[in-house]
Amino acid sequence: MKAWLFSSRDLENIRRGYERLLWGFWDVRSAKSKELREKLEKNWRLFLSFYNNIEPFDIAVIQVARSGEIHAIGVVKRTFYDDQTIVWPLEEKRGRVLYPWRVSFQFMIFSEEPITTFNVDKRDYIDGYGLGRLQAHHLNTILDAISNKFKLRIRGFVGAPP
Numbered sequence: 001m002k003a004w005l006f007s008s009r010d011l012e013n014i015r016r017g018y019e020r021l022l023w024g025f026w027d028v029r030s031a032k033s034k035e036l037r038e039k040l041e042k043n044w045r046l047f048l049s050f051y052n053n054i055e056p057f058d059i060a061v062i063q064v065a066r067s068g069e070i071h072a073i074g075v076v077k078r079t080f081y082d083d084q085t086i087v088w089p090l091e092e093k094r095g096r097v098l099y100p101w102r103v104s105f106q107f108m109i110f111s112e113e114p115i116t117t118f119n120v121d122k123r124d125y126i127d128g129y130g131l132g133r134l135q136a137h138h139l140n141t142i143l144d145a146i147s148n149k150f151k152l153r154i155r156g157f158v159g160a161p162p
Helices: 011-020 034-051 089-094 136-150
Strands: 003-008 022-025 059-064 069-081 101-110 131-134
Touching (some): 003 011, 003 136, 011 022, 011 069, 011 089, 011 101, 069 136, 131 136
Parallel strands (some): 003 059
Antiparallel strands (some): 022 101, 059 069, 069 101
16 A cells, blocks of 8 residues: 545645545646646656556545645545546636546545645655655654544554554
């Protein structure tokens, strides 16, 4: 099991992802601005490397990118490419799929209020795509924050067995 950080420009995208048990990442061809397109092209191989390593039962923590506010966590069901299903508000506005690199979830926990804040090390994050790797101790810290915020008891281990 691996842990991932998925980032969004706003809470509405996270809410929509929760409603659909789904997440999506940019396609290089979808970028409207030259600056974003160049960033996506530059990071394309690294994105594919990360994306192709997302597997069923991995954990995804979802945040608002600029603030680092974490609003959701989910267990990955599968990854797939879908160039036909419009899901997110910006896709609805533009009338076409912008985020076809999809991840579906088995289940998710979502909070309108931030659960905690977190910023991953830039070496473990792909700028433009909003995808990063989480180290085991980072995920444990986030799980502790979820436990404390919602008065839950969460048990398990992430990383190497004790």
